[in-house]
Amino acid sequence: MADGSSFKPSSDEKSLLRRIGQGETERFADLISRYQPHVIRIVSRRVPADQVKEVVHDVFVRAYFSLGHFSESVAFDHWLAAIAVRTCYDFWRAKKRDEVPVSALADDHHRWIEQMLAAQSDDEFRDQVRKREAVEVLEWALKQLSPENRAVLTLVHLEGRSVQEAAQLLGWSVINVKVRAHRARQAVRKLLVGS
Amino acid sequence: MQDDKFLKLERALTEVYRSQSEVLPGSVEVTQDVMRQIRQLTSSKNRGWTQPAVLDQLVWRAAAIAAAVVMTVTILTMETFRTTAGESGVLLAEEFESAPLFGD
Numbered sequence: 001m002a003d004g005s006s007f008k009p010s011s012d013e014k015s016l017l018r019r020i021g022q023g024e025t026e027r028f029a030d031l032i033s034r035y036q037p038h039v040i041r042i043v044s045r046r047v048p049a050d051q052v053k054e055v056v057h058d059v060f061v062r063a064y065f066s067l068g069h070f071s072e073s074v075a076f077d078h079w080l081a082a083i084a085v086r087t088c089y090d091f092w093r094a095k096k097r098d099e100v101p102v103s104a105l106a107d108d109h110h111r112w113i114e115q116m117l118a119a120q121s122d123d124e125f126r127d128q129v130r131k132r133e134a135v136e137v138l139e140w141a142l143k144q145l146s147p148e149n150r151a152v153l154t155l156v157h158l159e160g161r162s163v164q165e166a167a168q169l170l171g172w173s174v175i176n177v178k179v180r181a182h183r184a185r186q187a188v189r190k191l192l193v194g195s
Numbered sequence: 196m197q198d199d200k201f202l203k204l205e206r207a208l209t210e211v212y213r214s215q216s217e218v219l220p221g222s223v224e225v226t227q228d229v230m231r232q233i234r235q236l237t238s239s240k241n242r243g244w245t246q247p248a249v250l251d252q253l254v255w256r257a258a259a260i261a262a263a264v265v266m267t268v269t270i271l272t273m274e275t276f277r278t279t280a281g282e283s284g285v286l287l288a289e290e291f292e293s294a295p296l297f298g299d
Contacts (some may be wrong), residue, residue, distance in 0.1 A: 028229075045217060052223055057232070
């Protein structure tokens with residue numbers, strides 16, 4: 001149900017949402033229990049593991065105070081996913097403000113890139129993907145990007161979502177997402193292979 | 196050449212992203228914390244909304260009362276002046292009338 005697939009709110013869910021809207025605040029706990037796994041799945045791919053709980057918490061608080069804007073014509077899980085994606089984007093925006101500049105790639109990361117590029121077979125390729133350095137290079141590259149480019153790159157290139165879907169989730173125009181997706185990819189290219 | 200290199204790296208990083216282990220849904224539980232914060236924020240918001248409303252009402256009522264008092268005082272003052280001015284005019288006229296015009 002709350003596995004990321006879209007669906008219209010059921011009558012039971014509609015009545016739950018209506019009751020919350022009419023002031024039965026405590027009923028919101030039922031919605032949290034129902035959708036917590038869905039939100040955790042989205043958030044845990046976007047923020048560091050030790051920050052997941054805090055961001056998931058923020059997503060539900062935001063969702064509660066935005067319930068007035070929820071239209072029943074939209075799937076509730078999709079609406080909640082958009083709030084989760086935007087909360088993660090805000091997390092990186094706040095982080096960017098406080099962050100010290102990230103250092104360059106370490107020698108073992110450069111070595112990993114060389115080994116990855118030298119991989120001939122599928123098995124070699126998969127072995128390289130499983131290495132700790134692979135995760136570190138990905139994290140490093142994402143950290144170099146602006147929060148906007150990071151959000152778009154994650155949705156479009158890493159998760160393989162359509163530009164339209166990414167635009168809907170971020171609340172941006174399709175053109176903006178297209179331009180950013182291109183720029184973000186070019187930025188990563190420049191970071192990893194130079195030109 | 197650079198294109199091929201980048202495409203290979205891009206494919207690798209996409210696989211890294213997709214194969215990263217997620218935080219297990221059961222390991223994070225936020226229901227109680229979220230509900231606690233919502234209760235706090237809701238009550239502070241309610242206070243936040245009612246306080247200015249009550250203050251507004253008080254200010255408007257006080258202003259209305261002050262305006263009424265000022266108007267009453269103004270009207271009374273004008274009435275008093277008008278009466279005084281009228282009386283003095285009558286007295287002056289009486290004085291003129293009672294006084295001999297040509298001295299005898």
